[in-house]
Amino acid sequence: MGTLYFITGGVRSGKSSFAEKWAIEKKKSDVPLVYLACGVNTDREMEQRILKHQQDRQASTVEWTTIECPNSIEGIINHIPRHSVVLLDCLTTLLTNEMYMNGDNKGQSLEEKIYQSILQLLNRVDVLILVSNELVSDLPIDSNDLLTFQKRLGSLHIRMVKKACVAIEMTAGIPVVKKRGPNEEGRLPHDPI
Secondary structure (H helix, E strand, O other): OOEEEEEEEOOOOOHHHHHHHHHHHHOOOOOOEEEEEOOOOOOHHHHHHHHHHHHHHHOOOOOOEEEEOOOOHHHOHHHOOOOOEEEEEOHHHHHHHHHHHOOOOOOOHHHHHHHHHHHHHHHHOOEEEEEEEOOOOOOOOOOHHHHHHHHHHHHHHHHHHHHOOEEEEEEOOEEEEEEEOOOOOOOOOOOOO
């Protein structure tokens, strides 16, 4: 089983750029670097965010293989080279897409499906860096749909952190380590933002 690194934080906290730098540092010489992009171009803001992420990877000193997977990541796992370093960006978007694009916004089976697909992915790769948004510390929400989403995401975060070797919360571009496994020497990527 591969090693899971979990990175969460607020919107525009530097999560993705930190995760990309960390993935590059975790890459060994001939190991593929894979970016699982969950974003869907739904509006102008999302279009700009997707474009920025694409430009960042294109400007990188290493080659990224990008796989678009807005949902059902279990369907692309066999297309990912074994022993890869994989960055999945992001769990929040994946959950959103699964709940609202597929019309499955009821029942616990969706959380389990996402969790099991991430475990399958972890069994195939050497390193999985999982990015997500920190939404569960926001103000109380007066919407059943949003509250359900928040609870599901919080539940997935708890399960991912239990599996993770390292869990980080990005705060204003600064990585704050919340969990560190015994084999992690305290090294984080250089120049996180």
